[in-house]
Each structure stands twice: as C-alpha cells, then as structure tokens.
Amino acid sequence: MKVKNMITVIIMAVLVFGMSFWCWLKKPEDFSDSERRVLKTFPELSAETIADASFMNSFEDYAMDQFPMRDVFRGFKSAAELFVFQKLDNNDLYLQDGYIAKVEYPQNDKMIDHAAGRFRYIYDTYLSGTDTNVYMSVIPDKNRFLSDKRNRLSLDYPEFIESVRSRTGDFAKYIDITDLLTLSDYYRTDTHWRQEKITDVAERLASAMGISLSGSYTKNTLDKPFYGVYYNQLALPIKPDELCWLTNETLENCKVTSYNNKYGQPVEAQMYSMEKAEGRDAYEMFLNGSDPLVTIENPDASSDRELIIFRDSFGSSLAPLLVDGYSKVTLVDIRYISSSAVGAYIDFKDQDVLFIYSTLILNNSLAMK
Amino acid sequence: MVFSTLTFLYYFLPAALILYFISPSKLKNTALLIASLVFYAWGEPKYIILMITSILIGYASGLLIERFREKKKTARAVLIASTALSLGALGYFKYSGFFVENLNALTGLDLAIKKVALPVGISFYTFQILSYVVDVYRNDVKAQRNPIDLGAYVSMFPQLIAGPIVRYSDVASQLRSRTHTLDKTADGIRIFVIGLGKKVLIANALGELCGVYTNGSEISVALCWMYAISYSLQIYFDFSGYSDMAVGLAKVFGFELCENFRYPFTSASITEFWRRWHISLGTWFRDYVYIPLGGNRVSKLRHLRNILIVWMLTGFWHGAAWNFIIWGLYFAVFLTAEKFFLGKYLKKSKLFSHAYVLVTILISFVIFGSDSMSTAGKCIGGMFGLRGLPLITDEHSYYLRSFALVLILAVIGATQLPKMLTEKVRTTKSGAAVMSVSEIVFVVVITLAATAYLVDGSFNPFMYFRF
Numbered sequence: 001m002k003v004k005n006m007i008t009v010i011i012m013a014v015l016v017f018g019m020s021f022w023c024w025l026k027k028p029e030d031f032s033d034s035e036r037r038v039l040k041t042f043p044e045l046s047a048e049t050i051a052d053a054s055f056m057n058s059f060e061d062y063a064m065d066q067f068p069m070r071d072v073f074r075g076f077k078s079a080a081e082l083f084v085f086q087k088l089d090n091n092d093l094y095l096q097d098g099y100i101a102k103v104e105y106p107q108n109d110k111m112i113d114h115a116a117g118r119f120r121y122i123y124d125t126y127l128s129g130t131d132t133n134v135y136m137s138v139i140p141d142k143n144r145f146l147s148d149k150r151n152r153l154s155l156d157y158p159e160f161i162e163s164v165r166s167r168t169g170d171f172a173k174y175i176d177i178t179d180l181l182t183l184s185d186y187y188r189t190d191t192h193w194r195q196e197k198i199t200d201v202a203e204r205l206a207s208a209m210g211i212s213l214s215g216s217y218t219k220n221t222l223d224k225p226f227y228g229v230y231y232n233q234l235a236l237p238i239k240p241d242e243l244c245w246l247t248n249e250t251l252e253n254c255k256v257t258s259y260n261n262k263y264g265q266p267v268e269a270q271m272y273s274m275e276k277a278e279g280r281d282a283y284e285m286f287l288n289g290s291d292p293l294v295t296i297e298n299p300d301a302s303s304d305r306e307l308i309i310f311r312d313s314f315g316s317s318l319a320p321l322l323v324d325g326y327s328k329v330t331l332v333d334i335r336y337i338s339s340s341a342v343g344a345y346i347d348f349k350d351q352d353v354l355f356i357y358s359t360l361i362l363n364n365s366l367a368m369k
Numbered sequence: 370m371v372f373s374t375l376t377f378l379y380y381f382l383p384a385a386l387i388l389y390f391i392s393p394s395k396l397k398n399t400a401l402l403i404a405s406l407v408f409y410a411w412g413e414p415k416y417i418i419l420m421i422t423s424i425l426i427g428y429a430s431g432l433l434i435e436r437f438r439e440k441k442k443t444a445r446a447v448l449i450a451s452t453a454l455s456l457g458a459l460g461y462f463k464y465s466g467f468f469v470e471n472l473n474a475l476t477g478l479d480l481a482i483k484k485v486a487l488p489v490g491i492s493f494y495t496f497q498i499l500s501y502v503v504d505v506y507r508n509d510v511k512a513q514r515n516p517i518d519l520g521a522y523v524s525m526f527p528q529l530i531a532g533p534i535v536r537y538s539d540v541a542s543q544l545r546s547r548t549h550t551l552d553k554t555a556d557g558i559r560i561f562v563i564g565l566g567k568k569v570l571i572a573n574a575l576g577e578l579c580g581v582y583t584n585g586s587e588i589s590v591a592l593c594w595m596y597a598i599s600y601s602l603q604i605y606f607d608f609s610g611y612s613d614m615a616v617g618l619a620k621v622f623g624f625e626l627c628e629n630f631r632y633p634f635t636s637a638s639i640t641e642f643w644r645r646w647h648i649s650l651g652t653w654f655r656d657y658v659y660i661p662l663g664g665n666r667v668s669k670l671r672h673l674r675n676i677l678i679v680w681m682l683t684g685f686w687h688g689a690a691w692n693f694i695i696w697g698l699y700f701a702v703f704l705t706a707e708k709f710f711l712g713k714y715l716k717k718s719k720l721f722s723h724a725y726v727l728v729t730i731l732i733s734f735v736i737f738g739s740d741s742m743s744t745a746g747k748c749i750g751g752m753f754g755l756r757g758l759p760l761i762t763d764e765h766s767y768y769l770r771s772f773a774l775v776l777i778l779a780v781i782g783a784t785q786l787p788k789m790l791t792e793k794v795r796t797t798k799s800g801a802a803v804m805s806v807s808e809i810v811f812v813v814v815i816t817l818a819a820t821a822y823l824v825d826g827s828f829n830p831f832m833y834f835r836f
Contacts, residue, residue, distance in 0.1 A: 004805040005555030011813055012558050019820075020383040023375075056370075056411050063375040064826045076821040085574070085778075088771035091825075106764070153767045 022068040029066065033280055034232035039065040075235035082236075088152055093234045096149050099188045100230035100238070101142040105153035107160055108363050115365035116167035119355050122310065122339050123171045131350035132308075135209060136172035138164050139314050139358040141191065145183035160359055172355060175208040177201045187241045190228020191360060192283055195317040196244040202321035209352045211305070211325030217246035220272075226282045243282050245272050245317075250300045250324055259293040259345065269294065271320055286316035292336035293345055296320070301327035306351040310334060312361040326352075335367040370411040371530075372614045373568045375823050381408065385526070389622060390549075398521040398544060401622060408526035409490070416488035419458065420524060426454050427498035428519045431505040431512035438508070448506045452499060459495045462488055467689035490530035492686060494523050496653055501537040503657055510538045518544045527618035531611045533629035533649035540624060547623035557620030562812045562819075564613025567606045569819040571782065574775045575603035579738075581768045582748075591761035593751035595769060601734040602779045605634065608647070634783045637722040638715050639703040639729060650686070654679050676708075677701050687737070692745060696736045703729055 032039050043049065043058035050056070067073065081090035088094060092103045119136070127134055138161050147154035157178065165174045185197040193201075196219050206213045225240035251271055258269035269288045277285035287294050290313065306328040309315050312335070319331050330351075332342055361368075370377050385404040392400040410417045430451035437443040460468075462485050469482045501519070504510045513519040522544055528535055582588065582596035612629035619626045633646035643651050662675045677698065684697020707715065715722040732749055739745035750756045761769075781787065794800040 001805075002552070004809060005552050008555040008558055008809055008812055009551055011809065012562075012816070015813065015816060016379065017383050020379045023379050051414055053412070053414050056414075059380075060374050060376050061826075063380065064824055067375060067379075067820075067824045070824055073817075073821040073824040076817065077825045080570075080818055080821065086774045088767065151763075151767070151770075153764060 019068065023063065023066070026066065026068050032065070032070075034071050034235065036229065036232065036280060071232075071235050075237065078234050078236050088150060090234065093230060094146075094152065095234065095236065095238065096146045097183070098238065099142060099146060099183065099186070100228075100234050100236075101146050102191070102230065102360075103147075103153050104141055104143055104155055104360055104363060107155050107163070109163065111363050111365045112160075112163050112167065115357065115362045115368055116164065118334060118339055118365070118368045119168055119310070120171065122334075122342065125339070126343055126346070126348040127171070127353060130348050132348055133209065133352050134172040135175050135205075135352065135354045136164065136168045137175045137177055137205065137354065137356045138362065139193070139356065140178055140181060141358055141360045142183065142186045144178075144181075145186075155359060155363065157359070160363070164362060168355070173208070175205055175354075177204055180204055187226070187228050187283075189226070189231035189238065189241050190283060191230065191358075192228070192314055192317065194244065195246055195286065195321070198318060199246070199321055202318060205318075205354065205356075206322055206325050209307070209325075209354070211322075211352075213322070213324045215248050215250055215321075215324040217248050220245050220247060222277055222282060222285075224278075228283065229281065243277065243285070245285065246321065247272070250298060251320055253298070253300055254323060255297040255299070256287065257295045257297070258288050258291045260288065260291040266295075271296070283313070283317075287319060287331065289313075289316070290333065290336060291331075292333050293342075294319075294331040296323050296329040296331075298323050298327055298329070301325075303327065306330070308332065308346060308348070308351050308353045310353070310355045310357075312357050314358045315356055318356070334369055335361075338369040370408050372611065372618075373565060373819070373823065375820070376411075378820070378823075381411070386621070394546075397623075398515075398518050401526075402517055402521040402524060405521065405524040405526040405529060409524060409529060412530075413489050416491075419462075419488055419491075420494060421520075423455060423458060423494065423498055424520050424523050425516070426451060427502055427523065428513065428516050430502045431519070432514070434502065434505050435512040444506060448502060451502045455495050455499050455502075459491055461485065462491055464685075464689045493531065493534055494529065496534050496650075497523050497537070500534070500653060500657060504536070504538055510541055513537070513541070513544075525619070525622075525624070527622065527624075528615040528626060531608070531615070533612055533615060533627055533647075534653050535626055535649070536653075539627060543624050549623045553623070554621050557617045559617070559808065559812055560620065561614050561617030562815050564610040564615075564617060565819045566815040567610030567613060567782070569610075569822045570815070571775065571779050572603050572606035572610055573822070574772065575599045575606065575779060578768060578772045578775070579603060581765070585764075587762060587764070588747075588751055589759045589761050589765050590751060590754050591769065592765045593748050593758070595765065596748060597731040597735050597752060599772070599776065599779075600738050601634075601731050602776070602783060604734060604737070605630070605783060606779060632783065632785050634727065634730065635723075635785065636726050637719065638707050638712065639700060639726060640707050640712070642726060642730065643700070643704070650683070654683055658682060673705060676705055680704070690740075692736055692739055692742060695742060696733060699733055699736060 028041055029039055030041070031037070040058065040062045042062055043055050045055055064070075078090045078093075081087045082095060089103050093100060094103065123134060140157050143152070143154040144157050146152070161174075161176075161178070168174070180200050181193070181198075185193050187194055196217075199217070203213055222243040222245075226243035227240050231238065231240065254271060256269045256271050257266045259266055260269075269291070271287065273285045273288055276282070276289055281289070284290070287296075296319065301324075303325075304327045305325070307322060307326045308330045309319055309322075310332050311319070312333065315331055315333075319329055323329050330346060332346070334342070370381060372378075381404075385408075388404060389397060389400045406417060406421075409420060430447055433447045434444045437447065465485060466482050469480050472478060473480055473482075501510070501513075501522075505512045513522070522535070522537060522540055525535070578599040579596055582592055585592070609630035616626045616628070627649055629648050631645040631648065633642050636642040636645055659675055659679045662678060663671055664675060665672050667675070680697040680701035681694055682697070683700070684693045684695070687693045687696070703711075715725065731752075735748045735752075736742070736745045739748065747756070751758050791804060795804050
C-alpha cells in the first residue's frame with residue numbers, strides 16, 4: 001500500500017510538474033502545419049486585460065494551442081474516441097477501410113440554393129444570349145463509398161444530385177460522372193480525388209461537351225509521402241498517400257497564367273508546382289492551389305475551342321486532363337473572386353462552360369461569392 | 370477557473386501546490402487563501418471584492434454574536450442582519466431579474482429588468498457563510514478569530530465554485546491543524562483523477578449526445594428517451610465528478626471533506642435518492658430550514674408545509690426560473706407521497722421501486738434542463754409517445770450507436786458495480802497486487818486521456834457553474 005501510494009504520488013508529480021515546466025519553457029509556435037491554422041499566442045497582459053478578464057479568457061485557448069506534444073495528444077484522443085469508446089466518428093471524421101472521411105450530413109438545401117443561385121447569376125449575367133454551351137456536374141465525396149459500412153450518416157447522393165439538377169437544369173446540361181468513380185479514386189488521407197485515376201471522368205466530360213481526348217500520359221510520383229488534410233485533422237498514424245500527377249508533351253507546352261495577386265495582374269504559373277508539392281498541402285501543386293483565376297493556353301490544340309470551368313479544388317487536378325481538347329482552359333473559383341468581377345477577366349462568347357463542384361462545397365456553399 | 374482545463378491542471382495547480390507546500394505550517398492557510406483568491410479572480414476578477422466583503426461580514430458577524438452571546442436580542446439582531454446581507458447579495462445577483470420579471474407579469478408594470486451577471490459560486494459560498502454564522506449563533510462552534518482562517522475556509526478553491534457545501538463545524542479543527550501524509554495525498558490524487566475522468570471523458574461525451582436533441586430540428590421517441598437518460602447521467606457525472614475533484618484536491622491540501630454523492634441512481638425511493646444526491650445541499654436545507662421550521666415534529670399540515678417550503682427553496686437555489694421551482698416541488702410531491710402512503714408499496718418490489726425512481730428522476734431532469742415548462746412538456750410527451758413522433762430516425766439511430774458504449778459505461782459507472790468488482794478482486798493476494806498496479810496505471814492513463822481531450826479543445830462546459 002505504502003509503495004503503491006509512493007509510486008502514485010511520484011508519477012503524478014513528475015507528470016503534472018513536468019508538463020507544467022514544459023508548458024512554461026516551450027517556445028510558442030506560430031502555425032500548426034498539421035491543422036493548417038495560425039496558433040494562439042500569449043495573450044496581452046495588462047491591468048486592463050486582467051480587469052476585464054480578457055487575458056484569462058484567452059489564456060486557455062493559448063494553453064490548448066501551445067500544449068507540448070499537442071498532435072500526439074490529439075491522436076490519443078482520436079484513438080480513444082474511435083477505438084476505445086467505439087464512437088462512429090471523432091469531430092465528424094472517421095476511419096474506414098484505411099480511408100479517412102468526414103461525415104457530411106444532412107443535405108443543406110439552403111446551401112444548394114445559394115450555390116445554384118450563384119451559378120444562375122453567372123448564367124444570367126454573362127452566358128445568356130451568347131453562343132456558350134453550359135454544363136453542370138457534381139463530384140460525390142468519399143462518404144458515398146464508405147458510409148454504408150457501418151451505416152453512417154451520409155447524403156442521399158441521387159437526391160442531392162437531383163436537387164442540383166433541378167435548380168440548374170434549365171440553363172446547364174447535366175453530365176453524370178458518379179458511375180465512373182470508386183473509393184480507390186480518392187486519396188486515403190485527403191478529401192480529393194487522385195488525378196491519375198480520373199482520366200475516365202475527363203473523357204466522359206469531354207465527350208459530353210463534344211470533344212475527344214487523345215492524350216496519353218506519363219505518371220509521375222512525388223518522392224515523399226503525401227499527408228492529406230484529413231490525416232492531420234484526425235492525427236492518427238495511418239499509412240500516408242502517394243501523390244501522382246500526369247504529364248505529356250501537350251501539357252508541358254502549355255502556358256499557365258494565374259491572377260492570384262491583389263491587383264489581379266497575370267503572373268506566370270505552373271501546371272504542377274513542385275514548390276507547392278513540398279509545402280504544407282501537397283495537393284496545392286495542381287494549378288497552384290486556391291487561385292481565383294487561372295488560364296491554361298495550349299499551343300498544340302487542334303481547334304480554337306475554349307473551356308471555362310467554374311470549380312472548386314477538385315477541378316485543379318481535373319483541368320489538365322481536359323486541356324488536350326481545347327486551345328484555352330480558364331478556371332474560375334468564385335470562392336476567391338466575386339461572380340460580379342469575373343466579367344472583367346473573361347469575354348464570354350462561344351466557349352464551353354462547365355460548372356463542376358464537389359458535394360462538400362455545394363452543401364457548404366456560403367463562401368461562393 | 371474550472372478544474373477541467375489545462376490552465377488549472379498544468380499552470381495553476383502546480384503553482385498552488387508549490388506555494389502551499391513550501392509555506393511553513395503557520396502560513397499554510399494564508400497560502401491557501403492567496404491561491405483561492407487567484408483561482409476565483411481568474412474567472413471573476415470584478416466579483417472578488419464581493420466575495421471578500423461577504424467573508425468579512427461573516428467574520429465580523431461571528432465575532433459580534435459571540436461577544437453579545439449573553440445579550441440575546443443583540444446577538445439575534447446581528448444574526449438577522451448578517452443573514453439579510455448574505456441573502457440580499459444572493460437575491461440581488463441571482464434572483465432580482467426573476468422577481469422583477471414576475472412582478473411585471475403579475476401587475477402589468479414595466480419595471481426595467483437589469484441584467485446582472487451571476488458571480489460564480491455565490492450560491493455555495495453564501496450558504497457556507499450562512500451556516501457558519503448560524504452555527505456560531507447556536508453556539509455549535511466558536512467564532513473564528515483569525516480572518517485568514519475563515520477566508521481560507523470560505524474561499525478554499527477546491528470547493529469554492531461548485532461545492533460540496535462544507536460546514537465550518539466539519540473543518541474548524543482542520544483549519545487549525547491538519548496532517549499531510551503520503552497516503553492521504555495518493556488517495557486525494559486518485560479521487561481527483563476519478564472525478565476528472567468522470568467530467569472530461571464521460572460527462573462531456575454525454576453533453577454532446579444531449580446536443581443532438583437540443584440543437585436538432587427533428588425529434589423521435591427514442592431521441593427523447595436518449596436525451597432524458599444522457600442529460601440525467603451528464604448532470605450526475607458532471608457534478609459528482611466536480612465534487613470528487615474537490616474532495617480529492619482538498620485531501621492533497623490536508624482536508625477531509627464530506628462525500629457529496631453516493632450512487633443516487635441505485636436508490637429504491639426518491640427519499641433515498643435525496644440522501645445520496647448532492648448530500649451537502651440536502652443536509653444544509655435539513656439543518657438550517659427544515660428542522661428550524663419544526664421538521665416532522667409538528668402537525669401533518671405544518672409538516673406538509675415544511676416539506677413544500679424546503680423543496681421549493683431547493684429548486685430555487687438551483688436557478689432563478691420557474692422550471693427549477695417546479696422541479697423542487699415535483700420532488701416534494703413524491704417525497705410526501707412516499708412518506709404518507711407510497712413508501713410501503715415501494716418496499717414490496719425492488720424492480721418496481723427502482724423503475725419508479727429512474728423514471729421519476731429522468732422526468733425531473735428533463736424539467737431541470739428545460740428553459741420552459743412547454744419545452745419540458747414536449748420532451749416528456751415525446752418520451753411517452755404522446756406527440757405522434759416516429760419511434761426512431763436514421764440520424765438518431767446513428768447517434769445512439771455512436772454513443773452506445775459511453776452510455777453503457779456511464780450507466781455502469783453510476784452504480785456500485787465497479788467498486789464491488791475491484792473490492793472482490795482485492796480479496797485475494799494476487800488480486801490485490803494486480804489492483805495495486807492497475808490503480809497506478811489507471812490514474813496515469815485517465816490523466817493523460819483527460820489531457821488529450823482538453824488539448825483537442827472539444828466540448829467542455831461545466832453545468833453547475835450557473836448555480
């Protein structure tokens with residue numbers, strides 16, 4: 001009894017005082033690579049901030065963000081939730097068949113209305129009365145393939161797609177790609193699809209728009225593991241992904257221009273940015289990540305047809321696969337550029353216009369401007 | 370400050386322990402008082418003056434009552450003045466809005482309702498000061514001459530903001546001298562960690578489950594039951610977890626505090642439930658309201674009146690809203706029924722008596738947790754299928770499956786079963802050895818797990834803060 005009590009006191013003293021000293025001595029970090037967010041810094045300490053309790057209120061946030069071995073503890077919590085308490089998700093994330101996915105539920109009709117409203121605005125403002133051909137497509141998220149395993153909450157995908165179709169069907173022809181996708185077409189640790197697995201999707205889209213793609217590709221693989229956004233959010237040590245990208249001569253000859261600066265001026269960009277591949281989110285290597293406006297000019301094109309894609313980040317890896325059939329592809333992300341400003345950059349006349357969005361963005365579309 | 374935060378566990382507590390244990394015996398109460406004032410000021414800097422004033426009024430009242438003990442009228446006047454000041458402060462901060470609102474509703478007046486923030490822990494420390502002054506008046510205890518010691522008693526941070534409501538008479542001698550032993554410290558650590566686990570690992574998880582009901586738009590019969598069960602268990606694990614942490618911490622600082630919860634959900638009657646639930650509050654009302662009113666040694670009618678007064682006040686103590694008063698009176702009905710006729714039937718069938726207690730308690734906590742009686746009515750009606758609700762939906766089935774193990778663990782943890790099992794294992798020599806190692810591992814793992822949950826910064830409210 002005496003020994004047990006002594007060990008208890010010693011271990012707990014080491015644990016509590018040790019962690020305490022570590023908390024005090026640890027150099028604060030500015031940014032969490034794993035969570036991709038700025039961390040809280042030590043709150044302002046003054047008589048005023050103590051009197052109004054703002055120092056104390058901010059201190060716990062600081063303590064949480066700067067806690068030693070924060071990611072290890074977060075992983076410990078995830079493991080406890082999923083494997084000890086057998087919860088079906090931890091902060092909406094779950095692990096199934098080696099894939100991490102996020103519960104996306106319920107269908108939010110207001111968000112679909114908002115997205116469809118933005119698309120209609122674009123159609124009414126720029127496309128109506130022109131010779132453009134307008135198309136719409138929806139990319140299902142990973143839940144579609146995983147949620148049935150333990151009867152998890154998920155969208156009713158046919159109903160979701162029908163909701164989008166019914167709101168856009170009068171101005172955009174719908175292209176269904178859902179039958180082409182399987183679970184292995186997505187990264188295990190990230191939200192996105194794998195470029196090397198969606199050439200059939202590109203062909204289906206191109207064919208529906210009256211274009212044939214003849215390109216064959218060389219598969220390239222990043223020489224380091226890819227830890228997707230879900231990996232870091234769940235903080236469990238699962239096998240990372242391999243990040244691959246497809247190249248061919250046509251793509252290498254293309255000129256990519258981005259308008260990602262505060263003056264909206266064109267700057268040269270890469271189809272696949274190796275700098276981004278080495279950065280915090282390797283998926284951003286595809287067309288420079290979250291740029292509001294990107295153009296790809298294809299000097300080898302056999303026709304002068306142009307494509308404009310209104311898209312989210314799934315479109316970044318898809319667009320290079322459609323380049324083969326067009327002389328110019330323009331990608332617009334209306335989360336980062338207002339729909340009303342698009343007309344200043346694009347002259348809509350006779351292009352193919354494709355709205356392609358993932359269910360994740362359509363069901364959470366408030367960021368669309 | 371709340372115990373279940375990183376700020377408390379890894380910043381405040383180590384500093385408080387160092388300050389306390391490096392202080393010589395004579396200054397230990399001073400160290401405890403300083404730590405307690407910092408603890409309180411961390412969450413309520415502007416109300417620290419209120420608490421210090423309340424302590425000083427209690428201190429002066431105790432001395433005056435003792436000084437004028439022979440002049441009964443003067444001593445009584447001091448008691449009344451002190452009680453009025455204590456209850457006046459509590460009334461102003463906690464109940465003024467409620468009274469004005471109801472006065473307006475009754476009279477048609479349009480008196481302005483001033484929003485007053487409720488100082489944390491005011492219900493607890495006010496009752497402690499009241500009990501101290503009354504005990505001095507009754508000559509049950511001697512007045513404390515050292516304001517530091519009285520201050521350390523009232524503001525002692527382990528029990529300051531959520532009890533248990535410690536009687537001065539229970540700790541008076543410990544304030545003068547107390548022992549600090551390795552065994553006591555280890556025992557305190559174990560009790561604290563159990564409380565931390567109850568709060569962070571179980572109560573918070575149950576709180577998330579309750580959120581499915583309170584934040585959702587669609588309800589079903591299963592969800593209403595799930596809410597009633599998880600909310601009742603959440604309150605139990607939240608409050609008893611906090612009490613355990615208080616008792617454990619106090620032990621580390623050399624104090625022995627009273628037990629506040631004793632497996633209340635295993636009771637066979639509501640009378641027994643209240644002997645096991647928030648024991649320090651129940652005994653406070655018994656000793657300072659019920660018995661002074663005459664208790665049960667009066668006519669049946671007055672006895673009934675006494676029960677109603679005590680339970681109305683018990684409900685009202687929990688919050689300035691009608692649902693709390695109705696909650697208290699709801700118990701008064703069952704306690705009266707048990708006293709006068711139901712008690713004998715309950716003794717006949719264990720199954721019936723336990724089922725009766727559980728259903729009564731679940732309904733009571735639905736009332737307790739609702740912001741209005743109509744909200745409570747909706748849930749209670751839903752539980753018994755009175756609203757034409759679906760039995761269960763896919764969404765509710767998902768949450769039920771997701772939280773099934775937490776619910777099972779919570780139900781088992783609310784009974785004596787874990788304690789009985791560990792005691793049984795301890796009866797053999799090898800079992801005792803296994804238990805010794807397991808206890809150490811358990812304490813470390815629960816501390817690390819609780820830390821992990823706190824680092825993740827998920828759901829962590831403390832329910833009894835508002836009382």
